Amino acid sequence: xxxxLHPRFFGPRIREIIREKVDSVVEGSCDPTYGxxxxxVEIISIGNGLLxxxxxxxKFPIKYKALVFNPFQFEVLDAVVISVNETxxxxxxxxxxxxxxxxxIPEEMKYDGESTPxxxxxxxxxxxxxxxxxxxxxxxxxxPSKV
Amino acid sequence: xxxxxxxxxxxxxxxxxQSILNxxxxxxxxxxxxxxxNKEEILNKTxxxxxxxxxxxxxxxxxxxxxxxxxxxxxxxxxxxxxxxxDVDEAKVLIPSLAEKYSDEEITDFIExxxxxxx
Numbered sequence: 526x527x528x529x530l531h532p533r534f535f536g537p538r539i540r541e542i543i544r545e546k547v548d549s550v551v552e553g554s555c556d557p558t559y560g561x562x563x564x565x566v567e568i569i570s571i572g573n574g575l576l577x578x579x580x581x582x583x584k585f586p587i588k589y590k591a592l593v594f595n596p597f598q599f600e601v602l603d604a605v606v607i608s609v610n611e612t613x614x615x616x617x618x619x620x621x622x623x624x625x626x627x628x629x630i631p632e633e634m635k636y637d638g639e640s641t642p643x644x645x646x647x648x649x650x651x652x653x654x655x656x657x658x659x660x661x662x663x664x665x666x667x668x669p670s671k672v
Numbered sequence: 673x674x675x676x677x678x679x680x681x682x683x684x685x686x687x688x689x690q691s692i693l694n695x696x697x698x699x700x701x702x703x704x705x706x707x708x709x710n711k712e713e714i715l716n717k718t719x720x721x722x723x724x725x726x727x728x729x730x731x732x733x734x735x736x737x738x739x740x741x742x743x744x745x746x747x748x749x750x751x752x753x754x755x756x757x758x759d760v761d762e763a764k765v766l767i768p769s770l771a772e773k774y775s776d777e778e779i780t781d782f783i784e785x786x787x788x789x790x791x
Binding site: 548549552553554561563564566592593594595601603605617618619620659661 | 689692708718721722765
């Protein structure tokens with residue numbers, strides 16, 4: 526990544542400040558290529574800064590190693606159900622939210638809004654999907670949105 | 673099956689992620705770091721998830737699995753270990769690339785050998 530740094534940070538602690546800034550900018554973000562950046566593990570290199578003579582900011586190319594969660598299309602994952610309604614099931618895989626629309630749920634599972642708690646269940650009620658259930662699903666589409 | 677950009681990076685099993693995140697949390701507390709709320713939320717959600725779904729309990733088991741299954745692609749092995757299919761049909765549905773590379777007998781053998789690590 527390229528980090529822009531205000532001149533007020535130029536000084537003996539600049540490398541430390543760069544490390545802190547990389548952490549605060551990148552950690553907890555969601556990148557379209559790399560997925561959720563959960564934590565910066567190591568800063569591999571900090572390149573030479575290039576001054577922008579109009580703004581005074583310096584631009585540093587930074588190479589770092591990070592723990593990411595990068596879901597891909599058609600990946601199969603275990604998920605936790607967080608809510609259930611007549612349009613479908615909302616689930617969570619760590620930081621990723623996955624919605625399963627009714628069309629993607631097996632036909633035999635029907636929504637029952639009257640039961641407590643509301644759930645999807647089959648005819649003989651041997652299988653029920655409700656909040657906190659663990660289900661295995663396959664991702665059919667992905668799009669990044671602001672966290 | 674296209675694993676996307678991910679192919680260039682190192683895949684991690686759920687247990688390995690749990691170890692790394694636990695270490696990060698310990699470091700955070702020790703160094704009294706101030707972190708942004710976004711990061712905290714994502715870190716905590718991920719840690720809760722891996723704790724819930726982690727199967728193998730210790731590092732020796734993970735190293736053992738990695739050494740034993742060197743012939744497998746690292747991504748395929750990681751998915752196998754994370755999803756832990758019960759039989760060859762389930763494995764072929766979960767990881768289609770396995771079906772392209774290996775016979776049913778070979779896949780059954782992988783599964784049986786992997787299941788021995790589950791205590």
